[in-house]
Amino acid sequence: xxxxxxxxxxxxxxxxxxxxxxxxxxxxxxxxxxxxxxxxxxxxxxxxxxxxxxxxxxxxxxxxxxxxxxxxxxxxxxxxxxxxxxxxxxxxxxxxxxxxxxxxxxxxxxxxxxxxxxxxxxxxxxxxxxxxxxxxxxxxxxxxxxxxxxxxxxxxxxxxxxxxxxxxxxxxxxxxxxxxxxxxxxxxxxxxxxxxxxxxxxxxxxxxxxxxxxxxxxxxxxxxxxxxxxxxxxxxxxxxxxxxxxxxxxxxxxxxxxxxxxxxxxxxxxxxxx
Numbered sequence: 001x002x003x004x005x006x007x008x009x010x011x012x013x014x015x016x017x018x019x020x021x022x023x024x025x026x027x028x029x030x031x032x033x034x035x036x037x038x039x040x041x042x043x044x045x046x047x048x049x050x051x052x053x054x055x056x057x058x059x060x061x062x063x064x065x066x067x068x069x070x071x072x073x074x075x076x077x078x079x080x081x082x083x084x085x086x087x088x089x090x091x092x093x094x095x096x097x098x099x100x101x102x103x104x105x106x107x108x109x110x111x112x113x114x115x116x117x118x119x120x121x122x123x124x125x126x127x128x129x130x131x132x133x134x135x136x137x138x139x140x141x142x143x144x145x146x147x148x149x150x151x152x153x154x155x156x157x158x159x160x161x162x163x164x165x166x167x168x169x170x171x172x173x174x175x176x177x178x179x180x181x182x183x184x185x186x187x188x189x190x191x192x193x194x195x196x197x198x199x200x201x202x203x204x205x206x207x208x209x210x211x212x213x214x215x216x217x218x219x220x221x222x223x224x225x226x227x228x229x230x231x232x233x234x235x236x237x238x239x240x241x242x243x244x245x246x247x248x249x250x251x252x253x254x255x256x257x258x259x260x261x262x263x264x265x266x267x268x269x270x271x272x273x274x
Contacts, residue, residue, distance in 0.1 A: 013037070014033040014034055014036065014037030015034070015037075017030050017033040018030055018031050018032075018033045018034050018228075028227055028233075031227060031228040031229075031231070032190070032191075032227060032228050034228050034229065035187050035190045035191060035228055036187075036191070038183055038186075038187040039183075039184060039187035039188060039191060041137065041183070042137075042180050042181075042183040042184035042187060043184065045137055045141060045176055045177075045180040046177060046180055046181075046184065048141065048176065049141075049173040049174075049176040049177040049180070050173070050177075052145075052169050052170075052172060052173040052176070053169070053170060053173040053174075055166075055169065056165075056166040056167070056169035056170045056173065057166070057170070058166075059163075059165060059166035059169070060163055060166035060167065060170070063162035063163050063165075063166065064162075065162075076146075076150060079143065079146035079147060079150060083143070137176075137179055137180055137183065140176075140179065141172075141176045141179075144172045144175055144176060145172055147172075148168035148169060148171065148172040149165075149168070151164070151168050152164040152165040152167075152168040152169075153165075189226075190225075190226045190228070193225035193226075194225065194226075195224050195225065196224060196225070196226050196232050196261075198230075198232075198261060199224055199232060199260060199261065199262070202260050203222070203224070206256055206257060206260055207219045207222070209256050210236075210238065210252075210253050210256055213248075213249055213252050213253065214244070214248075215240050215241040215243065215244030215245070215249060216238050216239070216240050216244070216249060216253075217239045217240060217241070218238070218239040219236055219237075219238060219239075220236070220237040220238070220239060220270065221235075221236065221237045222234065222235075222236045222237075223235045223236070224262065227264075230261070231263055231264075232261050232262045232263060232264075233262065233263065233264040233265070234257060234262050234264070234265050234266070235265070235266040235267075235268070236253070236265070236266075236267055236268070237267075237268040237269075237270050238253065238267060238268070238269050238270065239270050239272075240269050240270065240271060241271075241272070242271050242272060244269070246269055249267070249269065250267045250269070253265070253267050254267065
């Protein structure tokens with residue numbers, strides 16, 4: 001219960017932190033707090049699943065005496081409370097909102113022949129998907145626990161099968177772990193700045209389109225990652241001719257990647273030596 005409450009508090013805190021505005025130290029803002037909260041919540045739930053499994057194994061080896069009369073009543077009440085929580089979650093999540101923030105697009109020309117183009121970063125600052133997934137999984141874990149207790153209490157009452165409780169607990173632990181692993185995997189990928197899966201297949205064709213721009217010879221050192229949720233950002237270096245129009249190239253390259261879902265792109269132009 002302590003870890004369950006801690007996970008929910010972490011999700012609430014991250015939801016508030018993600019609304020903070022960007023500053024000099026955190027130029028992208030605090031939107032990634034949602035990813036961190038999702039990862040922490042996932043680890044909490046995996047620990048809970050491991051704890052449930054270890055206790056269930058001990059009870060399966062030496063089944064304790066269980067007063068299933070009160071257990072059934074309490075578990076049914078807990079189940080209905082969790083159903084209310086799931087209902088409130090879905091309706092509350094449907095009214096979530098966010099807003100965008102960031103700087104304005106600009107281009108810099110430097111003596112060493114590089115040009116940069118930056119575009120706005122749109123980041124959700126309300127209740128975001130990673131936080132909501134974590135909170136929902138906590139509620140789901142409680143609901144599964146109530147269902148397992150109800151089933152085991154009925155089996156113990158009707159058939160006197162005391163091992164029903166630990167077996168149901170094992171199944172619940174496996175279900176919790178199976179439902180949490182995707183959240184842990186996704187949030188870990190974002191924190192490790194993996195190339196977004198949704199962009200992976202499209203990137204080669206996007207590079208081809210950029211190289212097709214007048215004066216662009218090659219795409220070098222591409223980097224793309226996820227800031228939070230579905231907000232993708234990236235940086236590329238373009239090898240271009242000396243007579244190329246830098247504003248045209250940077251704007252067109254940004255447009256190509258923006259159409260593919262990259263909301264912030266830094267473009268560096270690399271001119272040939274004199």
